[in-house]
Amino acid sequence: MRRYTSTHWGLREIVEEAGGTVLRPVDEDPHPSAIGLDQLSPDLQSLRVRRPAVRESWLKGGPGAAGEQRGNEPFIEVEWDQALDLVAAELDRVRKTHGNGAIYGGSYGWASAGRFHHAQGQLHRFLNTIGGYVAHRNSYSLGAAHVILPHVVMRMGTLMEAHTDWQTLAEHCELFVTFGGVPEKNAQVSPGGVLRHHLPGALGRMRAAGVEFVNIGPVADNIAKVAQAEWIPARPNTDTAFMLALAHVLLEEDLHDRAFLASHCVGFDRFAAYLRGEADGQPKSPDWAARITGAPAQSIRGLARRMASRRTMVNMAWSLQRADHGEQPCWAVVALAAMLGQIGLPGGGFGVGYGAANVIGGRGRRLPAPTLPQGHNPVQDFIPVARIADMLLNPGARYPYDGETRTYPDIRLVYWAGGNPFHHHQDLNRLRHAWSKPDTIVVNEQYWTATARHADIVLPATLALEREDIGYAGLEGHLVWMSRAAPPLAEARDDFTIFAGLAGRLGVQQDFTEGRAADDWLRHLYDDSRQRMLGEGVALPDFDSFREAGLVKLPVDDPIVLLQDFRADPRAHPLDTPSGRIEISSERIAAMGLADCGPHPMWFPPREWLGAAAAETWPLHLLSDQPRGKLHSQLDAGAASRAERHDGHERLWISPADAAARGLARGDLVEIANSRGRSLARAWPDARIMAGTVRLATGAWFRPEGDRDLAGNPNVLTADRGTSGLAQGSAAQSCLVEVTRL
Numbered sequence: 001m002r003r004y005t006s007t008h009w010g011l012r013e014i015v016e017e018a019g020g021t022v023l024r025p026v027d028e029d030p031h032p033s034a035i036g037l038d039q040l041s042p043d044l045q046s047l048r049v050r051r052p053a054v055r056e057s058w059l060k061g062g063p064g065a066a067g068e069q070r071g072n073e074p075f076i077e078v079e080w081d082q083a084l085d086l087v088a089a090e091l092d093r094v095r096k097t098h099g100n101g102a103i104y105g106g107s108y109g110w111a112s113a114g115r116f117h118h119a120q121g122q123l124h125r126f127l128n129t130i131g132g133y134v135a136h137r138n139s140y141s142l143g144a145a146h147v148i149l150p151h152v153v154m155r156m157g158t159l160m161e162a163h164t165d166w167q168t169l170a171e172h173c174e175l176f177v178t179f180g181g182v183p184e185k186n187a188q189v190s191p192g193g194v195l196r197h198h199l200p201g202a203l204g205r206m207r208a209a210g211v212e213f214v215n216i217g218p219v220a221d222n223i224a225k226v227a228q229a230e231w232i233p234a235r236p237n238t239d240t241a242f243m244l245a246l247a248h249v250l251l252e253e254d255l256h257d258r259a260f261l262a263s264h265c266v267g268f269d270r271f272a273a274y275l276r277g278e279a280d281g282q283p284k285s286p287d288w289a290a291r292i293t294g295a296p297a298q299s300i301r302g303l304a305r306r307m308a309s310r311r312t313m314v315n316m317a318w319s320l321q322r323a324d325h326g327e328q329p330c331w332a333v334v335a336l337a338a339m340l341g342q343i344g345l346p347g348g349g350f351g352v353g354y355g356a357a358n359v360i361g362g363r364g365r366r367l368p369a370p371t372l373p374q375g376h377n378p379v380q381d382f383i384p385v386a387r388i389a390d391m392l393l394n395p396g397a398r399y400p401y402d403g404e405t406r407t408y409p410d411i412r413l414v415y416w417a418g419g420n421p422f423h424h425h426q427d428l429n430r431l432r433h434a435w436s437k438p439d440t441i442v443v444n445e446q447y448w449t450a451t452a453r454h455a456d457i458v459l460p461a462t463l464a465l466e467r468e469d470i471g472y473a474g475l476e477g478h479l480v481w482m483s484r485a486a487p488p489l490a491e492a493r494d495d496f497t498i499f500a501g502l503a504g505r506l507g508v509q510q511d512f513t514e515g516r517a518a519d520d521w522l523r524h525l526y527d528d529s530r531q532r533m534l535g536e537g538v539a540l541p542d543f544d545s546f547r548e549a550g551l552v553k554l555p556v557d558d559p560i561v562l563l564q565d566f567r568a569d570p571r572a573h574p575l576d577t578p579s580g581r582i583e584i585s586s587e588r589i590a591a592m593g594l595a596d597c598g599p600h601p602m603w604f605p606p607r608e609w610l611g612a613a614a615a616e617t618w619p620l621h622l623l624s625d626q627p628r629g630k631l632h633s634q635l636d637a638g639a640a641s642r643a644e645r646h647d648g649h650e651r652l653w654i655s656p657a658d659a660a661a662r663g664l665a666r667g668d669l670v671e672i673a674n675s676r677g678r679s680l681a682r683a684w685p686d687a688r689i690m691a692g693t694v695r696l697a698t699g700a701w702f703r704p705e706g707d708r709d710l711a712g713n714p715n716v717l718t719a720d721r722g723t724s725g726l727a728q729g730s731a732a733q734s735c736l737v738e739v740t741r742l
């Protein structure tokens with residue numbers, strides 16, 4: 001009998017060997033990821049939270065004691081009963097004194113795979129039973145896309161699983177133009193798990209079928225060699241200008257599809273007037289874009305003609321929208337594809353994130369998987385997820401968001417389970433300051449992450465490997481019984497058990513558990529899903545047979561062509577936009593009257609970019625991309641993550657010219673600095689990154705010493721600003737720095 005576990009980076013078989021329990025990739029996966037195979041190793045286990053722990057001043061002085069000392073103070077281990085009593089009493093005090101609107105339970109983060117023991121799901125369900133919490137909206141991944149795309153074409157959540165699949169691309173696409181590559185390192189993961197990694201095989205099949213690839217952006221190593229992509233270097237954050245110039249050529253040379261624009265879109269004329277420069281006197285021509293992007297006008301013009309003459313897919317990486325005015329590339333890529341008129345045709349149209357996760361370009365359909373009900377949150381209040389430091393620093397302040405003016409709540413208690421804000425948030429020195437404000441911060445964690453170290457009360461959580469669960473991920477085509485591979489370490493408990501303990505103390509145990517233990521929940525959620533799957537024509541084995549079998553395959557073979565039905569009949573299949581069509585200009589957004597998001601895709605210079613005045617002091621644009629050897633900050637100390645470092649430090653990619661100008665050789669220890677902070681790394685000159693740009697992957701565990709981070713975390717440098725008043729998403733990729741040798 002085979003035993004499995006699911007991780008966001010792949011399905012693993014649990015195998016007993018003479019030396020102990022080991023994890024192996026599954027046979028079905030043609031290109032398994034190397035991440036996390038050593039999760040049970042002593043190195044990683046030594047970083048675990050073993051017992052409940054309370055920060056010394058908080059234990060002595062109670063809520064609010066020396067909040068500015070968070071992160072600097074020792075913790076004192078306590079018994080579970082004492083820890084749960086303290087947390088329950090504090091939740092009760094805050095809700096009775098300040099109301100549930102003073103509890104921030106947004107708790108963003110990826111946590112572990114598994115449908116029942118999903119940390120946020122458990123936290124949200126629990127907080128709902130005690131009167132609710134302030135929630136978050138959207139994600140760090142897609143802050144801008146989540147808000148702009150529903151106004152323009154469709155919800156990002158729907159789009160995620162509706163991308164034209166790889167096989168269809170191999171059969172029909174002729175030219176694949178991508179802004180920000182198709183990074184194989186990122187497609188190692190998918191939220192919920194991966195059965196088969198598609199991407200490495202997919203690009204090879206496309207190339208073999210004759211597809212040509214063009215990669216636009218500051219780095220060239222983000223698309224596999226097998227694609228033989230042509231690289232057009234372009235400065236970071238200037239993709240919108242590049243896209244507008246492509247659109248300008250289509251318009252001026254009459255290469256745009258007037259019929260498609262008339263039948264399936266609204267607002268093209270207003271956009272066309274902007275492209276021609278009718279109001280501002282500036283045509284958005286290739287010459288104009290060349291000055292902004294650094295790409296030759298001739299390349300832009302030639303590419304536009306090629307795109308109009310072939311079946312063309314235009315793709316943008318998610319990183320493009322994690323930047324100042326990140327709404328604009330999302331809108332521009334749709335407008336550009338609409339002008340080409342191939343949306344809804346196999347192999348043509350647009351993509352938002354081919355390569356960002358294994359799910360994009362997969363085949364299959366979403367099925368009604370086991371899902372833990374969250375209950376109802378009586379508190380209506382929320383923040384756009386990346387506005388957390390603004391919220392903590394400015395209670396009562398007003399800010400624009402998606403057409404509303406909202407007010408930040410006054411948060412007294414923060415509860416985090418399954419995320420690492422001291423990994424994911426920008427301007428960590430500012431976050432540390434904001435984090436000193438609440439009376440109490442409670443964190444359920446597996447490891448002593450920077451977030452755990454900055455909490456008041458830390459409750460030790462189990463690994464997915466220490467509990468049983470059910471694994472499922474959209475379009476992956478499997479359900480998996482996740483077996484327990486090891487007993488819980490020391491005193492670690494499942495998040496469910498932790499919240500059940502709190503619920504008991506607060507008199508809502510029955511509401512939270514519904515009288516079920518974890519085992520009963522797994523059976524209940526599975527049986528419920530099995531019923532709903534039957535409604536979709538999918539017959540699952542009964543629960544006991546499923547547990548026995550371990551892995552159950554689901555149907556996956558339906559080809560997907562994005563917006564095919566809408567193309568065939570826009571009246572019968574209208575979009576969810578105000579007009580039911582693709583909105584190249586939006587009356588709704590125009591009516592918001594925002595200074596930083598106009599009525600159609602526009603070029604807005606970012607506050608920090610290579611064309612900004614600040615570039616005189618901080619002349620390099622820092623990209624902070626996703627790490628190859630880990631998922632965010634998870635398993636930072638693992639073997640795959642360590643393999644990406646050089647001599648114990650993270651690698652800073654830098655162009656040979658910029659390295660030479662600073663006297664830097666490969667492996668030199670450098671300080672990366674700007675007015676917000678400083679971080680350490682080793683210089684890594686490489687010709688595949690354009691001059692003026694450097695790159696430091698995210699994920700190193702924040703190790704502050706003054707304003708300097710010793711570990712190589714880029715978020716001490718990034719700016720904490722919303723993308724615009726529309727989406728207020730994270731703008732991590734708009735960041736200028738200087739690099740010096742230590």
Ligand SMILES: Nc1nc2c(c(=O)[nH]1)N[C@H]1C(S)=C(S)[C@@H](COP(=O)(O)OP(=O)(O)OC[C@H]3O[C@@H](n4cnc5c(=O)[nH]c(N)nc54)[C@H](O)[C@@H]3O)O[C@H]1N2
Pocket residue numbers: 108109110111112117118119140141142322417418419420421423424425426444445446447449461462463464495624625626631632633634698714715718732733
């Ligand atoms: N500069 C910069 N910053 C970025 C980005 C960028 O591109 N540049 N990318 C952003 C993006 S897209 C994202 S999604 C975020 C990711 O940010 P996060 O999702 O917050 O990062 P993770 O490191 O995955 O944090 C998950 C945490 O949950 C814990 N955990 C796992 N399983 C469990 C469990 O069962 N119970 C409990 N209690 N805890 C558990 C893990 O130990 C880990 O500490 O980062 C963002 N930050």
Ligand SMILES: Nc1nc2c(c(=O)[nH]1)N[C@H]1C(S)=C(S)[C@@H](COP(=O)(O)OP(=O)(O)OC[C@H]3O[C@@H](n4cnc5c(=O)[nH]c(N)nc54)[C@H](O)[C@@H]3O)O[C@H]1N2
Pocket residue numbers: 140141142179180181183185186187188189216217218219222235236237238239317318319320322323355356357623624625626627628629630631632695733
């Ligand atoms: N191994 C691994 N895979 C992951 C993750 C991980 O942590 N580890 N995280 C997952 C998550 S949560 C997410 S949201 C996705 C994120 O997916 P993305 O946001 O697409 O990932 P990034 O790696 O930040 O960026 C992709 C590429 O875009 C380039 N780039 C950055 N800025 C610009 C720009 O302005 N213009 C252009 N043209 N290119 C630019 C980057 O250098 C990089 O090569 O990845 C997922 N996959």
Ligand SMILES: [Mo]
Pocket residue numbers: 140141142
């Ligand atoms: Mo993400």
